[in-house]
Amino acid sequence: MRHEETIDRTQGVGLAAFYDRRAAAALAYCSKVCAPEAISDAVEASFARVFEGVASGGATDDEALDRSLRAAVRTEAAGRASAASPRGACSTASPTPAAEAHAN
Amino acid sequence: MPALLAARADGHLSEGDRERMAAHLRRCADCRAAEHRFDEAERAFDALAGDDAPALGRSLLAEMLEEAPLNERRLFARERLAEERPDWLEEIDWHEEPRAPQVVPVPEDALDEVDPPEAEVIEEAEAEAEPEIRTISLPRRDPAITDVDTADFPMVERRRRLRLGDGARKRIAIAMLVVAALLLGEAGVTLAWKEPFTAFMAARSQDDLTKQLHKRGDTQLSAADQRRLAAIDGVDARTKARMATLAERERTAVPEGDALGTISIGTIEVDDVVVQGTQAPDLRKGPGRYTQTFLPGQGKPVGVAGHRTSYGAPFRNVDELKTGDTITMKMPYGQFTYAVDRHRIVPADFDKAFADVKGETLVLSACHPLYSASERILVYAHLVSSRPLGSAPPGVDTRALARERTAKRLELMGDRNLAEGMTGDDVKEVQRLLGLPPTGTFGPETSAAVTEFQRTHGLPPIGRVGTQTKRALARRPHPPSRPPTPPDVPQQQQPSSNGGTQTTPSAPAPVQPAPQSPRQPGATGPGAGSPSG
Numbered sequence: 001m002r003h004e005e006t007i008d009r010t011q012g013v014g015l016a017a018f019y020d021r022r023a024a025a026a027l028a029y030c031s032k033v034c035a036p037e038a039i040s041d042a043v044e045a046s047f048a049r050v051f052e053g054v055a056s057g058g059a060t061d062d063e064a065l066d067r068s069l070r071a072a073v074r075t076e077a078a079g080r081a082s083a084a085s086p087r088g089a090c091s092t093a094s095p096t097p098a099a100e101a102h103a104n
Numbered sequence: 105m106p107a108l109l110a111a112r113a114d115g116h117l118s119e120g121d122r123e124r125m126a127a128h129l130r131r132c133a134d135c136r137a138a139e140h141r142f143d144e145a146e147r148a149f150d151a152l153a154g155d156d157a158p159a160l161g162r163s164l165l166a167e168m169l170e171e172a173p174l175n176e177r178r179l180f181a182r183e184r185l186a187e188e189r190p191d192w193l194e195e196i197d198w199h200e201e202p203r204a205p206q207v208v209p210v211p212e213d214a215l216d217e218v219d220p221p222e223a224e225v226i227e228e229a230e231a232e233a234e235p236e237i238r239t240i241s242l243p244r245r246d247p248a249i250t251d252v253d254t255a256d257f258p259m260v261e262r263r264r265r266l267r268l269g270d271g272a273r274k275r276i277a278i279a280m281l282v283v284a285a286l287l288l289g290e291a292g293v294t295l296a297w298k299e300p301f302t303a304f305m306a307a308r309s310q311d312d313l314t315k316q317l318h319k320r321g322d323t324q325l326s327a328a329d330q331r332r333l334a335a336i337d338g339v340d341a342r343t344k345a346r347m348a349t350l351a352e353r354e355r356t357a358v359p360e361g362d363a364l365g366t367i368s369i370g371t372i373e374v375d376d377v378v379v380q381g382t383q384a385p386d387l388r389k390g391p392g393r394y395t396q397t398f399l400p401g402q403g404k405p406v407g408v409a410g411h412r413t414s415y416g417a418p419f420r421n422v423d424e425l426k427t428g429d430t431i432t433m434k435m436p437y438g439q440f441t442y443a444v445d446r447h448r449i450v451p452a453d454f455d456k457a458f459a460d461v462k463g464e465t466l467v468l469s470a471c472h473p474l475y476s477a478s479e480r481i482l483v484y485a486h487l488v489s490s491r492p493l494g495s496a497p498p499g500v501d502t503r504a505l506a507r508e509r510t511a512k513r514l515e516l517m518g519d520r521n522l523a524e525g526m527t528g529d530d531v532k533e534v535q536r537l538l539g540l541p542p543t544g545t546f547g548p549e550t551s552a553a554v555t556e557f558q559r560t561h562g563l564p565p566i567g568r569v570g571t572q573t574k575r576a577l578a579r580r581p582h583p584p585s586r587p588p589t590p591p592d593v594p595q596q597q598q599p600s601s602n603g604g605t606q607t608t609p610s611a612p613a614p615v616q617p618a619p620q621s622p623r624q625p626g627a628t629g630p631g632a633g634s635p636s637g
Contacts (some may be wrong), residue, residue, distance in 0.1 A: 025152035028283050032145035033106070040276065070149065076112035077145065081106035081138065 003074060018065050019047055025067065030077045038080035046072040109142045146511060148287070151301050156525045214279040298577060299414040300390070306416030309389035313363040313377035320436065322364070336410055339505055343492050347401035350437035355399045361386045365400075365435035366392060367408060372421040378433070383407045391418050391426070397458055400433045400440035401490065405458040409469040419470040423447065431485050438492045442485035444465045450480050458480050500611065513578035524551045534569055537577045 023043065030042040032034035054060055058068065108125055111117050117125065117573040129135050193292055293300045325333070329349050358364055360381035368375045384394040387409060393399070394407035410419035429444045450457070457467055457480075464487040472481035518530035524546050531550070532542040538553045551567040559565040561576045570575075 014379060022153060024279065024283070025149045027279055028148035028152050028286075030205040031280065032148055033141055066153070071114050073149065074113050074142075075107075078106035078110035081141075 014060060015065075018050075018062075018069075022066070022069055023047075023082055026073050029073045030080075033077040033082070034080040035082040042073070042076040042080045045076045049076070105138050106142070109139055113142065113146065147301055148283075151286070151290075152283075294413060299417070303412040303416050306388060306390060306411075310377055310416065313379065313389060316581055317365070317377060317436070319365040339508065343402070344490075347438045347490065347492055348403065351399040351401040351435065354435065354437070355402070360395070361389065365433055367391055367418075368432045368434070369429070371426070371429045372424055374418055376410075376416070376418045378408060387411055388415045390416065394458070394469075400435055400464070400466075400487075401438050403464045405461045405465050405467060406433070407458055407467045407469060411472045412472075412474055419468060419473070422468055422470050422483055423472065423474075425468075425483050430488070431468075431551075433466070434493070436611070438489045438490055441488045442483045443488045443561065444483060446484050448482040448484065450482060452479055453479060454480060463487070510578045513576060517569075517574045517578065524548065524567070532572075534577065537580060 025041070026046050028041045030039045030046070034042045046069060050065060053068050054065075058064065071085045107115070112122060112125060129139055176184060257411040271391070297303075312561055323457065325346070333342055333346050333349065336345050354364060358380045360379075360383065362380050364378045364380050366376065367378050376390045379386050379389050380395070382394050386392040391408050391410035394409060397407035400406055407590045410422070411417050412420045412422070425444045425447070427446065429445055431442045432446065433440045433442070452471075457469060461484065463466065466485040466487070468483040468485070470481055472475040474481045516530065516533040518528075520526075520530065522531055522534060526546045527544050529544065531546045532544045534546075534554070535542045535544075538550070538557060540550060540553055544556060552571055554573065555565045555567040557563075558567075558573060563572055
């Protein structure tokens with residue numbers, strides 16, 4: 001991996017503060033989706049993606065960082081998702097062309 | 105499926121792919137479970153991503169970086185972040201301790217009956233940025249197996265894992281405990297009340313929908329509709345036709361997710377704005393109307409679905425509705441009251457909820473049992489009454505309405521002359537028109553009120569009700585909305601003109617008719633055209 005771009009001091013401090021604010025949210029997300037042993041990896045990889053995006057010239061405003069982190073957390077957590085079921089693969093248990101609303 | 109769920113959440117799926125995915129999710133319980141986990145994760149993220157979210161602290165990251173082997177990402181972090189040396193990065197010791205080659209321990213008893221094979225490190229990880237890959241040969245107790253060339257044994261690859269120091273572990277443990285406590289708290293609140301985060305979001309949506317409903321105002325009829333309605337004979341028929349016309353316009357013109365009207369169910373404390381549609385985004389705002397059904401006033405089935413656990417859980421207690429309980433739907437063009445007939449529990453894939461109902465029947469739908477979507481509960485209610493709301497219907501003859509109302513009142517007051525001591529429904533109607541409590545007994549208070557009414561309407565103040573007084577009463581635009589103040593002076597008996605006795609106040613009773621509504625006689629509005637006027 002080559003990174004020709006750089007992060008200046010202001011951006012570095014801003015990213016650190018961003019990590020402070022959002023680490024709990026990312027951890028909560030990953031803890032819901034990931035296998036237990038992969039949670040911390042997923043959180044770290046998500047922030048790494050965000051940092052890489054900034055280094056590549058991505059926007060650094062809060063809204064853009066939030067968007068970037070949300071997408072990164074989804075991707076990294078999906079890659080480390082625990083098995084969907086004991087069977088390990090999805091089943092077509094029952095055809096349920098049910099009422100439109102899954103109103104639970 | 106997880107990757108697809110993430111792509112869908114990011115909006116990277118085409119419409120066709122989303123539909124195929126939705127079809128698969130309907131069929132596949134496992135993937136629905138995965139989708140549920142992702143939804144929960146999204147909510148958890150939202151809950152902790154606010155400005156007041158708990159901060160885990162940069163030292164956690166610092167320790168994670170310090171303790172972990174350096175891979176490419178950490179190298180990147182080291183090179184790009186550390187070169188600027190913000191204060192927090194100074195905590196990190198970037199130098200990694202040289203590690204001794206790792207040897208896989210072999211159990212003692214594994215070596216008893218065979219030549220002691222050593223766990224052999226075939227390949228050592230060299231580059232610190234590369235994952236460590238080692239191949240080992242495993243000892244076996246069975247002598248037969250020992251004859252096999254070890255090269256035939258499967259390769260076992262081990263990846264170096266992130267190893268955390270005690271401090272980092274402690275912090276992560278605390279963070280996990282905090283998250284667990286939050287999730288447990290949320291689960292407790294959900295069981296006892298409803299899911300709090302989504303309830304908050306639904307409440308905000310309901311506020312917006314209420315404003316939207318008020319802003320929209322009355323639906324106006326087109327000139328063609330006005331001419332068509334004006335040609336209809338009979339006030340009731342014309343009023344119903346007006347409501348049906350306006351309902352059809354609302355049904356087809358209001359976009360999905362927008363406010364349609366309100367639904368109120370007193371017995372289970374429901375008072376929500378109903379939106380158009382029953383897709384997931386619609387139901388997050390509040391109860392939604394099935395688009396294949398109709399609106400109140402159209403004389404056809406009206407289907408409304410709502411959540412029972414999340415997003416405000418408007419239909420949480422829908423299973424507690426009993427026969428006869430009333431449900432009110434208030435639309436911009438009219439208010440409709442339904443009475444519950446029955447419940448029905450059906451499978452989740454039941455698709456004939458509206459097929460076997462006739463006429464204007466309200467069908468409420470929700471998941472069943474609570475906290476599950478395995479079945480559906482349907483509540484059927486029939487229309488009891490309706491009244492038009494909004495501006496006066498064009499083409500309605502307001503004078504005819506006034507005449508009908510006067511005739512109805514005269515009919516209720518009957519033919520006999522009414523005097524003190526008499527009882528009956530005709531007395532009740534007189535009392536109602538005078539703004540008195542309708543006891544049905546012509547007592548001194550009624551007599552006093554009649555006298556005052558006669559005095560203020562240019563009639564002989566005799567305290568009895570004859571034809572002229574009945575006509576005057578029947579022509580009143582509206583009866584007083586509250587009973588007149590009873591006389592606060594002692595009453596005395598006076599001989600009446602017909603030889604009997606009559607109770608009258610010693611001074612003119614302070615009977616003040618309540619302020620009259622500015623509405624014109626016969627104006628259409630709540631209650632117009634009804635006997636109560």
